[in-house]
Amino acid sequence: MVDRALALADVEGLDAVTIRRLAQEFGVTPMALYWHVRNKDELLDAMGDRLFADIDVDALASTGPWQQQLRRLVAALVAALRAHPAAAMLGAQRVLFCESGWELAERTLQLLVKAGFEVGMACDIASYAMQTAVMLVVRRPGEPTTAVDEREAITTAKRTVLAQLPRDRYPLLVESAVALTSVDDEEAYYRFGIDLFIAGIEGIRPKGAKRPS
Amino acid sequence: MVDRALALADVEGLDAVTIRRLAQEFGVTPMALYWHVRNKDELLDAMGDRLFADIDVDALASTGPWQQQLRRLVAALVAALRAHPAAAMLGAQRVLFCESGWELAERTLQLLVKAGFEVGMACDIASYAMQTAVMLVVRRPGEPTTAVDEREAITTAKRTVLAQLPRDRYPLLVESAVALTSVDDEEAYYRFGIDLFIAGIEGIRPKGAKRPS
DNA sequence: ACCTGAACACCGTTCAAGT
DNA sequence: ACCTGAACACCGTTCAAGT
Numbered sequence: 175m176v177d178r179a180l181a182l183a184d185v186e187g188l189d190a191v192t193i194r195r196l197a198q199e200f201g202v203t204p205m206a207l208y209w210h211v212r213n214k215d216e217l218l219d220a221m222g223d224r225l226f227a228d229i230d231v232d233a234l235a236s237t238g239p240w241q242q243q244l245r246r247l248v249a250a251l252v253a254a255l256r257a258h259p260a261a262a263m264l265g266a267q268r269v270l271f272c273e274s275g276w277e278l279a280e281r282t283l284q285l286l287v288k289a290g291f292e293v294g295m296a297c298d299i300a301s302y303a304m305q306t307a308v309m310l311v312v313r314r315p316g317e318p319t320t321a322v323d324e325r326e327a328i329t330t331a332k333r334t335v336l337a338q339l340p341r342d343r344y345p346l347l348v349e350s351a352v353a354l355t356s357v358d359d360e361e362a363y364y365r366f367g368i369d370l371f372i373a374g375i376e377g378i379r380p381k382g383a384k385r386p387s
Numbered sequence: 388m389v390d391r392a393l394a395l396a397d398v399e400g401l402d403a404v405t406i407r408r409l410a411q412e413f414g415v416t417p418m419a420l421y422w423h424v425r426n427k428d429e430l431l432d433a434m435g436d437r438l439f440a441d442i443d444v445d446a447l448a449s450t451g452p453w454q455q456q457l458r459r460l461v462a463a464l465v466a467a468l469r470a471h472p473a474a475a476m477l478g479a480q481r482v483l484f485c486e487s488g489w490e491l492a493e494r495t496l497q498l499l500v501k502a503g504f505e506v507g508m509a510c511d512i513a514s515y516a517m518q519t520a521v522m523l524v525v526r527r528p529g530e531p532t533t534a535v536d537e538r539e540a541i542t543t544a545k546r547t548v549l550a551q552l553p554r555d556r557y558p559l560l561v562e563s564a565v566a567l568t569s570v571d572d573e574e575a576y577y578r579f580g581i582d583l584f585i586a587g588i589e590g591i592r593p594k595g596a597k598r599p600s
Numbered sequence: 601a602c603c604t605g606a607a608c609a610c611c612g613t614t615c616a617a618g619t
Numbered sequence: 620a621c622c623t624g625a626a627c628a629c630c631g632t633t634c635a636a637g638t
Contacts, residue, residue: 192610192611192612193611193612193613194610194611194612202622202623203622203623203624204611204612204613205613205614205615205622205623205624206621206622206623208612208613208614209620209621209622210621213612213613214612214613270545270548270549270560270567270568271545271548276552276556276557276560279560279567280556280557280558280559280560283559283560283563284559287559293559293562293563293566294563294566296559296563297563297566297567298566298576298579299583300567301526301567302579302580302583305522305523305526306519306522308522309518309519309521309522310518313514313518332483332484335483335484336483339489343489343493344489344492344493345493346493346496346497346500346506346509347483347489347492347493347496349506350496350506350507350509350510353506353507353510353511354483354492354510354513354514355483363511366511366515367515369587369591370512370515370584370587370588370590370591371583371587372587373586373587373588373589373590373591374582374583374584374585374586374587374590375583375586376586376590377583377586377587377589377590378582378583378586405629405630405631406630406631406632407629407630407631415603415604416603416604416605417630417631417632418603418604418605418632418633418634419602419603419604421631421632421633422601422602422603423602426631426632427631427632
């Protein structure tokens with residue numbers, strides 16, 4: 175049922191995931207679902223939890239310098255969310271409330287503390303990391319609530335608007351109409367986002383941080 | 388009407404903003420609103436646009452080194468979104484489609500190009516900046532769709548769950564139950580987020596970048 | 601120019617009842 | 620243990636009609 179809901183979200187957007195629609199997919203009456211799930215929120219939570227299920231923290235954060243470990247963790251998180259972009263935002267509220275999320279969070283905190291950050295700072299960074307991963311996935315163009323069919327139309331419409339702006343007032347916007355409304359290389363896009371995050375972390379880290387381990 | 392909708396979102400969450408509810412607030416029948424707005428999406432768009440209305444780009448990005456200008460722009464964006472946290476996410480899809488958003492975007496691109504980034508990279512950074520600002524505001528705890536009344540209850544519930552986790556498996560999570568579920572100093576939180584962003588940008592910038600201006 | 605009434609196709613959810 | 624029927628209080632939206 176959770177998988178079916180995720181599949182539905184992937185194709186038609188998160189808004190299409192309704193109790194009634196899901197029941198229809200199962201060839202069953204809407205009320206039947208209430209036997210398996212307490213209410214819709216519980217279903218959405220379960221969808222969020224599922225996102226983290228396949229992340230193998232141990233394999234990611236055991237060897238190498240902390241920057242690389244952190245990068246691998248964030249990259250794995252992003253990859254997990256990318257599997258279901260429409261549902262990715264559900265993950266943000268669920269990391270701290272499911273087994274696999276705990277594993278991920280604890281490891282990240284551990285890693286940051288070992289790197290010399292104090293616990294409070296490690297918490298801020300870990301939260302920021304999670305939010306950044308979600309942000310990268312739930313990004314432009316086309317809200318996650320949109321069906322895949324409409325996405326392309328929305329994108330070109332947006333692009334057209336930008337391209338027709340007055341050139342004298344907004345030269346860079348007009349020039350960048352395409353670049354601002356689409357992502358040509360997905361992998362490069364995510365690499366850039368993660369690079370930026372890691373660079374930020376390294377940038378704010380106190381220079382003479384001790385390494386207790 | 389847009390202001391009323393924002394006010395409603397502030398108090399009861401974005402989910403409370405419905406055509407029918409809004410009509411009720413105005414002491415009018417739901418269908419009356421369709422005279423002033425084509426449909427609900429148009430209303431949400433207008434709410435998103437309103438968020439940028441008070442940003443005075445010229446005052447922010449005219450003097451000083453580019454890092455400071457960029458910081459001021461992002462800070463102003465964050466401040467603008469913070470005025471209506473529940474509606475902040477609406478801004479993300481609207482920056483490129485309203486007057487004040489264009490002003491903001493063009494200025495940011497301009498600034499980045501002057502700083503030595505090529506136009507494509509400047510676009511990526513500007514998009515990232517916008518997303519980061521939204522992310523910082525639409526953050527934990529309590530989804531933007533939640534009413535203010537419920538927020539506190541949700542927060543303490545989450546905290547309790549974390550505090551009761553097995554200490555041997557998740558020592559850092561248990562220790563950080565409070566830190567992970569709340570923000571004690573709002574200003575420090577936002578400063579941290581913006582610092583991290585700026586540090587990232589400086590980190591990825593090519594060292595010998597030329598300064599054409 | 602601005603609003604209403606009636607109607608339609610959707611929601612989530614409860615609760616008693618069926619097998 | 621698992622599902623249904625009927626019902627309720629909500630949505631957004633259209634369209635003809637009122638003033």
